[in-house]
Each structure stands twice: as C-alpha cells, then as structure tokens.
Amino acid sequence: MYLSRRDEKTLEGEFGKGNQKAMEILLALGEIYGADRLIEIKSAQLSGVSYKTMGEYGLEFLEEFSRECKVKIKTFLNPCGMDRVRWREMGIDEEFAKKQRRLINAYLQMGVEPTLTCTPYYFYEPEFKEHLAWAESSAVIYVNSIFGARTNREAGPSALAAAVIGKTPNYGLHLKENRKAQILVEVKTKLKGSDFGALGYLVGREIGSKIPYFKGFRAKKDELKALGAALAASGAVPMFHLERTTPEWRKAISDVEVLKIERDEIESVYRELNTASDAELIALGCPHCSLKEIKKIAEILDERKNFEKELWVCTSKFIHEKAKELGYVDIIERFGVVLCDTCMVVSPIEGKFKSTGVNSGKAACYLPSFSKQKVVFGEIKKLLGEKI
Numbered sequence: 001m002y003l004s005r006r007d008e009k010t011l012e013g014e015f016g017k018g019n020q021k022a023m024e025i026l027l028a029l030g031e032i033y034g035a036d037r038l039i040e041i042k043s044a045q046l047s048g049v050s051y052k053t054m055g056e057y058g059l060e061f062l063e064e065f066s067r068e069c070k071v072k073i074k075t076f077l078n079p080c081g082m083d084r085v086r087w088r089e090m091g092i093d094e095e096f097a098k099k100q101r102r103l104i105n106a107y108l109q110m111g112v113e114p115t116l117t118c119t120p121y122y123f124y125e126p127e128f129k130e131h132l133a134w135a136e137s138s139a140v141i142y143v144n145s146i147f148g149a150r151t152n153r154e155a156g157p158s159a160l161a162a163a164v165i166g167k168t169p170n171y172g173l174h175l176k177e178n179r180k181a182q183i184l185v186e187v188k189t190k191l192k193g194s195d196f197g198a199l200g201y202l203v204g205r206e207i208g209s210k211i212p213y214f215k216g217f218r219a220k221k222d223e224l225k226a227l228g229a230a231l232a233a234s235g236a237v238p239m240f241h242l243e244r245t246t247p248e249w250r251k252a253i254s255d256v257e258v259l260k261i262e263r264d265e266i267e268s269v270y271r272e273l274n275t276a277s278d279a280e281l282i283a284l285g286c287p288h289c290s291l292k293e294i295k296k297i298a299e300i301l302d303e304r305k306n307f308e309k310e311l312w313v314c315t316s317k318f319i320h321e322k323a324k325e326l327g328y329v330d331i332i333e334r335f336g337v338v339l340c341d342t343c344m345v346v347s348p349i350e351g352k353f354k355s356t357g358v359n360s361g362k363a364a365c366y367l368p369s370f371s372k373q374k375v376v377f378g379e380i381k382k383l384l385g386e387k388i
C-alpha cells in the first residue's frame, strides 16, 4: 500500500506512539484487503463505548491510548452503558457508573464528541460518496444505503485508528465496483411496522455479508433503518439497495441469484424471536429513535390512562432536546423514561430484568445472548398494550 512521506514518518513514530499504533493498524488492514492507498475521511464513528462490552482490559487500553494521541477529524461515539444523568433510575450501580465515566473521559481526552448515539446521521448527514470510517453496524448500513456515503463496517480499533490518522485504507465499500448487489430479494408480502425488522433478520441470516437488492415494497426512512439494523445484526450486511428508493439502485444489479420472501417466512421470524409471552421491560429505540418515532410513541401513550410495565424509550441527546421542546418527552414520561446515551442492549439490563419487549429485529436478535433476556418482539402498539 502506498504511503505518503508523512504517513511513513507516522509509522516510524515521529508523531508519537499513539499515532504510530494507529498507522500500524491501518497499514495491516490495507495490506490484508489489498488497498492501494489511504484515503481521507470526513468523519469517524466509534463503537466499544459501553463498559459492559469493553470491560477492564478495554478501559485500561483506552486510558493508555488516550494519553498518546488525539483524533484528527469529527468523531462520534456509539451509545454507552447508561444515561449519563439518569443512570440511577436505570438501576445502574455506582461501580459500573464510575468505570463508564472513565471510559467516556478517555474518549473525550482524545477529542471525540460525546454524541453517544447509534444514529449520528440525524445531526450529521453525510454527502453522497463521502468517505467515512464508522463502526456501528446499523449506522454503517444506513449511511451507505440511504445517503450513498462510503464506509466499511469498521471494528472499534480500526475506526479509532482512522479517527486518529484522518484516513482509512481504500478498499471494500470505498470502491464503486464493490457496492453492487450480489443477491436480488423479491418480497412477496405487504410489510408494516416490525415486519421490516423481521425481514432484515431473515434475510441477514440467509445472505451473510452479501449486498442485497430489494424489490416488492416501498418504505419510509424509519422502516429502512429497522430493516438495515436487523440485516447487519443477524448477518454482516454492510449496505442494501431498494428499487426506486435508495440513491444507487439504478446501476446496482445485474445477473444475480434470487431470494423470494413470502408471508409465512416473516411469520416464522416472529415465532422464532418471541421467547416470552410477557415482558417486564418495554424498550423502544433500537436504533435510537428519530423524532417521528418519538412522536408516534407519545401519540399512542397520550390516549392511555396508565401503563403498568417499565418503559424505556432510547434516543440521542439531539433528538431528545427536540422531542422535549415539542412536548413528546413529557407525555412519554407520564408512563416511562426517555433515555439518552444508552440502549437496552449495551446497558447491563440483565441485572434487573429477565424479559424485554422490543419492536426491533436487531434488539430481538441480540438481547438473548447479550443480555440474557427472553424476548417479546412485535409492533409498538401491541407492546404498549393496544389491541391491533
């Protein structure tokens, strides 16, 4: 892989140990994947933020690394293990909170923005063809597919290295020829609400890391977000095309294998993912809620007199502020809490709950293994106790 003179100096350690380590990671990645050079990126997004997933070793590594270098570009953070203000209400213990704060502080010391969300695209819309190095799989698939931005599915360390250097190796989805569909998915049934997550779960599991081209339905952005998150969770899908919808659909497909999805297959996902008949916690916002999703939840709840279960609605600080101004947060908080900075998967809910109700295919996929939860997976209205 070609390196500029400055990159070589970085590799030789001229700009400190942290920069040197970061360059070593990028060089190794570039050589594994046959990249010709490093390309500049506009932003990075880092995973590995919750103390639940990072643990003691991750915390120590990061604290040491944060003393050695700073990020060079706009860099966002994924959700952490708790709402930084309301962690006590979540049942988080002091020790976890202390470690979590240390982890976030290490990132802050490097100049990372404490966005703590998996949906940074609500306040930072990448341009078509803009190169990025993002790590959160649901955000990667969203920005590749919906904005036509270009990022590989980075791991925590490679996204961090890219943030420090301001560049990433030029391979994979940074190259136009690798963004074509590898499988045509014909959807033969009508989809609504949580069906998009169910479809994503089903197709992701079937196709692994291939890029699908969907036809047979139209969808709103929130539905595409749910579809993409589940595709990237049960599989490792980095982007998708949807006929007449996503920006690169026109030249995305040639002669590829075909997968047909019928209603009974979607129904089988519900049977598989539903492992409980009732849930102690209802947790919405995976990926983090958009303003429209919060509005919808508030409208459903506004009609109700009471709601017996614990209710969490997860979103970013950015969306929370807007939802607060519009009165949606106050409505929801008559029944539950609107949490920022965290989510039901990366916070240690296993210490408090045994079963969780979600409308997200991604959360339904992760909660059993990641958080030891039995799951109720279905429509928001149903989870909130309405007859549908």
Ligand code: F3S
Pocket: 078, 079, 118, 138, 229, 285, 286, 287, 288, 314, 342, 343, 344, 345, 346, 362, 363, 366
């Ligand atoms: Fe986001 Fe947590 Fe889901 S990070 S995509 S809300 S698992």
